[in-house]
Amino acid sequence: MTIKAVLFDFDGTLSTLRAGWEEVMVPFMKESIVGNQQLTEEENVRMDREIADYIDQSTGIQTVFQMRWLKEKTTAEGWNPEVLDEWAYKAEYNRRLLLSVHERINRMASGELRQEDYLMKGSLAFLQLLQDRGVEMYVASGTDHPDVVREAQVLGVSSFFREIWGAPVGKAECSKEKVMMDLIENKKLSGHEFAVVGDGKVEIRLAKEIGSLAVGLASDETVREGVNPLKEKRLLVAGADVIVGDFTNIDQWITWLGL
Structure with missing residues (x-):
């Protein structure tokens, strides 16, 4: 079935502003x-x-x-x-x-570097493709909400997302699990109409628990492309359905998402 909504992690998945x-x-x-x-x-x-x-x-x-x-x-x-x-x-x-x-x-x-220099390779083209295909996109991050919103704006990607959820300042209650369940319930989606893309065990495990497609982005944040073997191992243990290092192979992504 075609994926109707995608939830992205942000740091290390789309953005490398916090690499290191x-x-x-x-x-x-x-x-x-x-x-x-x-x-x-x-x-x-x-x-x-x-x-x-x-x-x-x-x-x-x-x-x-x-x-x-x-x-x-x-x-x-x-x-x-x-x-x-x-x-x-x-x-x-x-x-x-x-x-x-x-x-x-x-x-x-200052113009010394561009937005693309801090985005995983192929990010902008991939987000544009999803938008053109009518796929709803969201972000859930463990980074403080004002920071992740600001960094998405700085990188020129915030307009692609219906909503961005970061950690509420001063509160320990931003659960990626709650975000996923609310999305599925509010959008009346079945688990297999929903995909999660991230470089951490947490979001991959949660995606599998709710029956969604779990795409492990085993990113090498230094070069912004290719597979990082350490992340690949971590994400396979978490149960990722597929592993990829970036967003450059559009045909591969289209197949996975049923677009």
Whole structure:
């Protein structure tokens, strides 16, 4: 059956403005957990593995839930006596991440780089195709709502989407599952008329649970095309129906979506 609506994740799926967020989160988490404690080599290895594993399995959820894990982990290890709440951790993480995001936006504003330089290859043509075929498009992101809306506008793609859902500021309640269920209920869609496209385990698992087409976008955010083997493995484990690295093979996408 033809797909009537598509829900996209945003960061790492369409946008690369936040590419490298893991390189910001990993040291921030370790710094917060360890504090001034001198770890043994064994403790260092364990901590690096636990942080990497958690980030891998939590990609796609609202940032504040990742910061809640950080708070709980910092408390449990007991190395750093200064334990903040999840919102304080989130504020500092966002501050660090937005340094690079704002730098990239400024490079576009100055004309040094173009919008296409921060979009996955083929994104604009693919979104235009879906619009021309009458497919409704939506975005659900774990990024703060004002930020994801602003970044979609900066990249010139916001007009393609019927609605953009980001994490509500100061609230831990933006559930991709709720977004999906509301869409199916409100649009009177069956699961197989609906597709989810994302680079995180969270949205892929949810898509499979509701019987929708789950397209795993195993994006290489550095070159913006081709398949990232690490993401491919993650998305296959989550149950993705198909794996792709970008939006350049339009014929392939048309076949998958029944267009």
